[in-house]
Amino acid sequence: MTADHGPARFLCIGTHHKTGTIWMRKVFRAIQRDQDIPFMQCYRDKKLAEAAPSGPQIIVNWASSFPKKLMAMDHARFIHIIRDPRDVLLSGMRYHRVAPLGNEKFLRETRDAWGGKNYQDHLNALPDDPARLLFEMAHKHDVTVQEMLNWPYGHPHAADLRYEDLIEDTECRIIRGVLESFAIEGLDIDRAVQSWWDHSLFGGLKKSDAREDRIALHVNSGAKAQWRSKLPREIAEVYAERYQDALERLGYANDAAWVAECPPAKDIAA
Secondary structure: OOOOOOOOOEEEEEOOOOOOHHHHHHHHHHHHHHHOOOEEEOOOHHHHHHOOOOOOEEEEEOOOOOOHHHHOOOOEEEEEEEOOHHHHHHHHHHHHHHOOOOOOHHHHOEOHHHOOOEHHHHHHHOOOHHHHHHHHHHOHHHHHHHHHHHOOOOOOOEEEEEHHHHHHOOOOHHHHHHHHHHOOOOOOHHHHHHHHHHOOOOOOOOOHHHOOHHHHHHOOOOOOOOHHHHOOHHHHHHHHHHHHHHHHHOOOOOOHHHHHHOOOHHHHHO
16 A cells, blocks of 8 residues: 555446356445445446545446546545356356346347347357357456456555455455554444355355345356366367466466366366
8 A cells, every 4th residue: 555645535446257246236225224334336427426524435337347437536446356267167158048138138148149049049049068168258257357467456545355265255354454454434344354255155144045136147157167077078188278378367377277177078078
């Protein structure tokens, strides 16, 4: 953290598709309700005119594409969450087969190249999971990876966190440490951490019957490194050709040796 010119007021949360967005939405909406803190999405500078003029403000952006004006504000602090892109691919493909079309605009869009079908129908019409993973990789997944790469890592007012660390931090030490370092004016940290725990898979949502339908749709297991058992080696080889540089830049793999850990498609199918 760098020296600041005033108290931090804006608590900004940025995620990417399938990197914990529904989780963060639930957590910070709960904080909003519990502490009566204004909450808004912000993708453009003009939206900032609606921010609270004093006291705390929660600002979210589910593509981590915050306006530059907001990123430059001394009183704004940012939580940015990424996830292993290989697990994002698996989670995205599974979810996009069954997701309600009203939740994701891109799933409803049709293309001539897909025989006039929309994204979801074309995905489901493919013959098997390897084909579906290749399709997902070339479309929504590519957009998500580019978003993760485009984030300004090293920003002095941002905490770059990994989904994998957060999902295993059952004592909520990471989020507490971040919030303490941010020192957001008017935010009760103890209550915020309680809201985090209440709306986490290891906490208040540990039992599946405690999860709402939308959460259940998004969540398969929440475990990290699912690619080791669920990403076919044949797809992993293609993935390494396209995204090995991204894996290295994001800190998830030093080289392509990981491909050998993936089981052949026939073994997964069996």
